[in-house]
Amino acid sequence: MEILKVSGVNKAFGGLKALNNVNLAVEEGTVHAIIGPNGAGKSTLLNCFVGRLIPDTGTVMFGDTSLIGLKAHKINQAGVSRVFQTPEIFSDLTLLENVMIPTMAKRDGEFALHAFKRLDRDAEIHDKAMHMLEDVGLAEKKDIVAASLSRGDKRRLELAMCLVQDPKLLLLDEPTAGMSRADTNNTIDLLKRIGDRGITKVVIEHDMHVVFSLADKVSVLAQGTVICEGKPQEIKGDPRVQEAYLGGAHL
Amino acid sequence: MTTKTSPMRDMIFFFVFAVAVLTMPVWLAPIGAGYPDLLQKFAIYGLFATGFNLLFGLTGYLSFGHAAFLGVGSYSAVWAFKLLGMNPLPAAIMAVITSGLFALAIGYISLRRSGIYFSILTLAFAQMSYNLAYSVLTPITNGETGLRVLRSDPRLFDSSSAVDGPLIANLFGIEMTGYAGFYFCAVVLLIAFFIAQRIFRSPFGIMLRAVKTNQNRMNYTGLNPRPYTLAAFVISGMYAGLAGALLCITDPLAGAERMQWTASGEVVLMTILGGAGTLLGPIFGAALIKYFENIFSAFNEQTLHEIFGFLPDFLEGPVVSVTGLFVGEGWHLTLGVLFMLIVIFLPGGLMEGFSRIGRLFKRSSGKSGPGSATAPAE
Numbered sequence: 275m276e277i278l279k280v281s282g283v284n285k286a287f288g289g290l291k292a293l294n295n296v297n298l299a300v301e302e303g304t305v306h307a308i309i310g311p312n313g314a315g316k317s318t319l320l321n322c323f324v325g326r327l328i329p330d331t332g333t334v335m336f337g338d339t340s341l342i343g344l345k346a347h348k349i350n351q352a353g354v355s356r357v358f359q360t361p362e363i364f365s366d367l368t369l370l371e372n373v374m375i376p377t378m379a380k381r382d383g384e385f386a387l388h389a390f391k392r393l394d395r396d397a398e399i400h401d402k403a404m405h406m407l408e409d410v411g412l413a414e415k416k417d418i419v420a421a422s423l424s425r426g427d428k429r430r431l432e433l434a435m436c437l438v439q440d441p442k443l444l445l446l447d448e449p450t451a452g453m454s455r456a457d458t459n460n461t462i463d464l465l466k467r468i469g470d471r472g473i474t475k476v477v478i479e480h481d482m483h484v485v486f487s488l489a490d491k492v493s494v495l496a497q498g499t500v501i502c503e504g505k506p507q508e509i510k511g512d513p514r515v516q517e518a519y520l521g522g523a524h525l
Numbered sequence: 526m527t528t529k530t531s532p533m534r535d536m537i538f539f540f541v542f543a544v545a546v547l548t549m550p551v552w553l554a555p556i557g558a559g560y561p562d563l564l565q566k567f568a569i570y571g572l573f574a575t576g577f578n579l580l581f582g583l584t585g586y587l588s589f590g591h592a593a594f595l596g597v598g599s600y601s602a603v604w605a606f607k608l609l610g611m612n613p614l615p616a617a618i619m620a621v622i623t624s625g626l627f628a629l630a631i632g633y634i635s636l637r638r639s640g641i642y643f644s645i646l647t648l649a650f651a652q653m654s655y656n657l658a659y660s661v662l663t664p665i666t667n668g669e670t671g672l673r674v675l676r677s678d679p680r681l682f683d684s685s686s687a688v689d690g691p692l693i694a695n696l697f698g699i700e701m702t703g704y705a706g707f708y709f710c711a712v713v714l715l716i717a718f719f720i721a722q723r724i725f726r727s728p729f730g731i732m733l734r735a736v737k738t739n740q741n742r743m744n745y746t747g748l749n750p751r752p753y754t755l756a757a758f759v760i761s762g763m764y765a766g767l768a769g770a771l772l773c774i775t776d777p778l779a780g781a782e783r784m785q786w787t788a789s790g791e792v793v794l795m796t797i798l799g800g801a802g803t804l805l806g807p808i809f810g811a812a813l814i815k816y817f818e819n820i821f822s823a824f825n826e827q828t829l830h831e832i833f834g835f836l837p838d839f840l841e842g843p844v845v846s847v848t849g850l851f852v853g854e855g856w857h858l859t860l861g862v863l864f865m866l867i868v869i870f871l872p873g874g875l876m877e878g879f880s881r882i883g884r885l886f887k888r889s890s891g892k893s894g895p896g897s898a899t900a901p902a903e
Contacts, residue, residue, distance in 0.1 A: 350747035362742040364735050375735050376746045384749040389729040394530050
């Protein structure tokens with residue numbers, strides 16, 4: 275079944291056509307990678323999924339809901355979580371607090387005036403958040419302020435914040451950008467592990483190593499259009515892809 | 526802010542705070558602050574700053590117009606006196622309600638913007654309120670003269686018990702002046718502090734801190750920051766309104782100058798001076814500023830000559846004339862210098878200073894005994 279269906283999406287910034295009639299279908303339970311050279315429109319496309327940008331024309335359907343025109347928090351409440359290129363976390367708060375917030379958002383909705391309840395008495399939220407931190411291997415750092423984490427750990431934390439909400443669809447915008455090889459491999463392992471949960475993932479990635487070790491299906495975007503789609507192995511050999519993406523060089 | 530919290534610790538903390546506030550007349554007497562008028566101010570402005578801190582300290586939204594709510598609270602309280610009688614309780618309740626509604630309206634509009642634009646919007650609204658109180662709204666505010674309770678007012682519930690002498694708020698027969706007034710304010714402060722403490726520890730409180738840290742992530746976490754900030758704005762406006770009511774309970778007169786931007790700026794100073802985002806900081810800051818205002822502004826050439834009398838004459842003259850700039854009318858200069866020093870060297874305010882001193886003692890406690898500890902400067 276298709277969990278995300280993008281049809282006929284166009285987006286122009288002034289004279290620049292960033293997305294040109296993009297069609298894309300993401301199957302439930304798969305890892306779908308979107309690759310392409312710089313300026314191909316990958317991030318623009320992702321921003322159209324989460325309410326940051328509104329396409330000029332076309333539809334973005336998440337299950338039976340149209341995501342176009344919905345506010346970011348509504349889209350999240352519908353079951354779409356997003357990991358950013360640079361980890362977006364609550365850097366002044368502790369790791370535990372960082373994970374408790376999305377846990378509460380999932381349970382209590384977009385706004386709840388619990389001004390007189392004690393958070394430290396809320397065992398349900400605490401345990402769920404703690405469990406998640408253990409899952410990503412950050413449990414012993416739970417009382418540290420998030421700003422002091424390494425880049426790789428920030429990414430783990432951000433992933434934990436998304437995963438604790440049990441999203442139906444997880445969008446990852448270059449999850450290993452700016453990471454060391456070791457951190458990259460750790461992140462890949464982590465992403466593979468959470469693959470077992472059956473969460474559908476859309477990954478935007480530069481790093482071919484990451485793409486080929488994670489993706490079930492790859493869409494190649496160039497100049498705002500999907501030029502090619504298929505299994506990683508098929509993509510690897512496709513001359514159009516090599517032309518557009520690598521300027522003719524061989525993988 | 527990474528300290529562990531527990532209900533038990535909070536109870537102890539609150540208890541110690543309550544004892545400290547209620548015994549202020551005793552332990553503040555040696556530094557010349559043990560008289561009721563000043564103590565009332567400590568409690569009232571402590572309350573004002575605590576409320577301001579709920580907005581600024583937690584969400585990071587810097588309102589430059591909080592004095593408007595102080596003024597609205599004052600006017601409502603005086604109107605409650607005029608209409609219902611001199612009991613402070615209905616006055617306080619009415620002030621909280623009207624200032625809450627007022628904050629809802631102003632907050633709804635101002636919170637469409639953040640950062641400097643939000644500050645300017647709140648400032649504009651406060652100045653508008655101030656000017657309206659002087660001009661168009663004179664029937665309600667009595668303009669320049671200020672609003673006071675008159676003998677001819679209806680005062681539904683106590684008009685029969687005609688009293689001689691000035692009209693003073695009284696709580697079931699206890700007149701709200703002097704120490705009685707202070708204790709009334711202190712109890713209100715304690716209740717408000719307790720609520721603030723609960724908000725700090727609540728899921729709502731942590732959401733407000735999330736607003737300050739990263740609104741973008743908040744949006745993508747399925748949370749709508751707007752109602753959170755609006756709720757914080759309204760609660761903090763209610764605190765300000767309550768403080769305004771207390772000002773009138775201890776002295777039943779409301780004037781428009783209470784809404785001026787200098788008053789809004791003062792509460793910002795108090796909060797930053799004490800330590801924004803901490804529970805106790807704003808109260809320390811408020812007390813410090815009010816103490817300086819009263820003590821330093823009371824100094825004059827004469828007292829300075831007495832203080833520096835030990836110096837030889839050729840030194841005494843210049844020293845007195847220089848220090849004279851910082852006292853009396855010029856006490857704001859002292860405040861300015863102090864503010865600069867604190868912001869530069871202790872960005873976390875007095876609370877950061879205290880915790881640094883605390884850490885220093887912890888580290889050196891292994892070597893030296895707990896000698897005559899130099900108490901942190903009040």
